[in-house]
Amino acid sequence: KAGVTQTPRYLIKTRGQQVTLSCSPISGHRSVSWYQQTPGQGLQFLFEYFSETQRNKGNFPGRFSGRQFSNSRSEMNVSTLELGDSALYLCASSLIPSGRQETQYFGPGTRLLVL
């Protein structure tokens, strides 16, 4: 079974631009979560989607948004990019959103560099 895939793997943008990252969960998984990883702030939760609905949202500005499609694939969008948005963006999928029991499987991430 294929793992979580994220595209693109690497991305370079300039300040003020916007970017869209894509995540395809493991087949059959319906919950997708996004995390931002930076050297300074570590791993921080962005948001979680299940059945095309956002279930949880982390403490990030409104420039960060996401969505989930009927096939469970998810996208996240960052508008008006800032230098501080440079990070590794990780996507994770699980069968259902039950943090206590469900194992989340992470993708390799998209590394975004904002110049």
Next chain:
Amino acid sequence: GNSVTQMEGPVTLSEEAFLTINCTYTATGYPSLFWYVQYPGEGLQLLLKATKADDKGSNKGFEATYRKETTSFHLEKGSVQVSDSAVYFCALSDPNNAGNMLTFGGGTRLMVKP
């Protein structure tokens, strides 16, 4: 709010040495606890988990016991290998949230020398 604190790295060990990476947490209720590992250039892989007090998670020679009295979930391995070199993250899931939101510690880099 919830938080996870890990010992800062890097931790440098010789092959076959004993490993301990400390992890303590703050949360209301009874969170589930996880250890994830990140190899260079890769995403996170679940190493082990424990969902209730006194549970012991184990995998690939690594172990961690959920200690509610000390709010800890220390990672141990009896004999490390060079291939264990990676960054290790302790994490918890919010017991008051039915979703998958994880709170991570800062990560501990392990370097194992031959």
